[in-house]
Amino acid sequence: MRKVKFAQQTFHDKLSAIITQFPKIESIHPFYADLANVLYDKDHFKIALGQVSNVTKFIDRIAKEYVKLLKYADSPFKCKMLKKAALGRMCTLVRKLKDTLAYLEEVRRHLSRLPNINVFSKTLLLAGHPNVGKSTFMNVLSNANVETANWAFTTRSLYVGHFDYQLEKWQVIDTPGILDRPLNARNTIEMTSIVSLAHLPAAILFLIDISTTCGYTIEEQVNLLISLAAVLKNKPVVVVLNKIDICKPSEISQEELNLIHSLSNYFEFLQFVGCSTKTGEGLDEAKNKACEMLVALRKRNKLLSGKSVVNTESSYVSNVPTDPQRPAYIPPVEGTKQKLTLDSISEYINKQGGAGVFSIGANEKWLLANDEWKNDKFPEFFEGKNIYDFIDEDICAKLETLEKEEQEIELLWNKSLNEPTEQWYALKNSIYEMRVEAEAKRLLSIMKRSKSSAINSRQFIDTSEFKKRLEELDIEPEDVLKKLKTISTDIDSDYVSDEDDYLMSNSDAELNKEDINVDVPQISNSNNAQSLQKRIRKFKLARRTGAKGIKAKLDLLPKDRKSKGFKNHPELLAESEKHVKKIQKRFVTPSSNQQKWQSHESDRFIGTMKPKHLFSGKRSNGKTDRR
Ligand SMILES: Nc1nc2c(ncn2[C@@H]2O[C@H](COP(=O)(O)OP(=O)(O)OP(=O)(O)O)[C@@H](O)[C@H]2O)c(=O)[nH]1
Ligand SMILES: [Mg+2]
Helix, strand or coil, X not given: CHHHHHHHHHHHHHHHHHHHHCCCCCCCCHHHHHHHHHHHCHHHHHHHHHHHHHHHHHHHHHHHHHHHHHXXXXXXXXXXXXXXXXXXXXXXXXXXXXXXXXXXXXHHXXXXXXXXXXXXXXXEEEEECCCCCHHHHHHHXXXXXXXXXXXXXXXXXXXXXXXXXXXXEEEEEECCCCCCCCHHHCCHHHHHHHHHHHHCCCEEEEEEECCCCCCCCXXXXXXXXXXXXXXXXXXXXXXXEECCCCCCHHHCCHHHHHHHHHHHHCCCCEEEEECECCCCECHHHHHHHHHHHHHHHHHHHHHHCCCCCCCCCCHHHCCCCCCCCCCCCCCCCCCCCCCCCHHHHHHHHHHHCCCCCCCCCHHHHCCCCCHHHHHCCCCCEECCEEHHHHCCCCHHHHHHHHHHHHHHHHHHHHHHHHCCCHHHHHHHHHHHHHHHHHHHXXXXXXXXXXXXXXXCHHHHHHCHHHHHHHHHCCCCHHHHXXXXXXXXXXXXXXXXXXXXXXXXXXXXXXXXXXXXXXXXXXXXXXXXXXXXXXXXXXXXXXXXXXXXXXXXXXXXXXXXCCCCCCCCCHHHHHHHHHHHHHHHHHHHCCCCCCCHHHHCHHHCCCCCCCCHHHCCCCCCCCCHHHC
């Protein structure tokens, strides 16, 4: 399976690289697209690439199918057979692609040999019949070294050379010779020339051999140019009458001259130059004319298209006057009292120290209340802060209002300090009350601690120590006494009088009251009343002597309520039972804050220290209750 996949991946990578690395005819410049079409036949080229793409897809599909089969193969032998079949099919497909790949390789090599023509740079294009001296012209003009020979079609493809004109680099392209025949009869070599003539935005140097040593008559050569008129539309054409060293233009017959002059009817931009590539005569003139025409045409086209021609070719050589007159412009000064003239300003500057030492700033025109302020210097930044941020136009008004507010507040403050308000008095009184209450409470606690009913509050207050203390605190003893009375009535009215009640806790007192409330209506005139009183006393005694509280409280309850007093009153009976249950619940059940050992020894709980895994996590098998 691995081998099949590897083979598929390798084939896929290689074939996709071929497809992606070839230029896409639709996306390249029309010159190159047409050139590729002429040289390699666009359809053929596309079909070849399509075949490669199809084979890639087939190989992918074969690999996918066989991998699936290999997955479910039941024996190694079968696997081996399947692998063999898959690789065999892939190789067969690639073998069938042999011719296509060979063609594509040829194309690739040819493409790599093509000259590097920049379709956007300024170009001169040499065209004409074979053997007219195009390659010789090119060799003289540029640094190229193109083969020249005295027979037709010495040059079979495009050649590029470079030369400088007006500090710019131009390219010159030598094309193969063209014959005057219909387009479909032309061969690939001729078509290369036609394509470059049609697509390159260049100036055309059409060479005519006036000596006819090339083997073609002047008429044939003129007719060729006329036949190319449609292709060369809107292009500058320079007709170079070559080989003037052999045959002078004056030696040409009038008919032939007329024929040559008639060319101007077919072309918009046409010029004639006589030249000899052998001697070099007229060569520069031909070159310069072609270049000038192309530059002029480009400028014209740019102007027509609405683009600016500034900073374009040769604009830097253009009409800058040698001695420009640039008089100084003094703007009219308005709104000033005194009109400043150029002389007065220069005089003033000279007075102040001259140019470079003094310059008139904008502050000269400021309209200030005092003229001296004009030259006042103030820093823009002060202590790292921009002064402008702190400039406030309404600052004076704001300051005034703030000052007024401050004065008002000050007046109020003085007034409140001198004359205490009602609130102040109320506060003072409440503080005094609080102090009196604190003293009264203190006194009460001392009295409680003394445990003597005979001692009264007056005795305490009249002691020297207390008197002194109250004097220091500026408290009237009478006030403390009054407060003491109110506090004692609030907390425990029978505090001083009844010793028993004092000794009873609040909860006990409640309990007794409940019991008494329940029992008293029925047992007021019987012996039970006396027994209850007895039990209460017993309970109090028990508390005082330190007996257990629960037992004592249980003793308070009547032993047989159904037979004693509640027999004929089911409602009271039910109520009393409710009370009994309540009390039992409260005292028999150990409360939450009671210590554990107090409930019972047997109630002690010691948790079994089982391992954690028996309590938590997923059970792999069965239920938890088996453990
Ligand atoms: N006397 C003379 N001979 C020239 C002149 N220019 C070119 N020749 C000769 O003409 C012959 C052809 O020149 P080429 O430059 O190869 O012509 P071509 O136009 O490039 O020819 P193809 O490449 O075949 O299209 C050569 O033998 C040159 O020596 C010239 O100005 N005077
Ligand atoms: Mg040539």
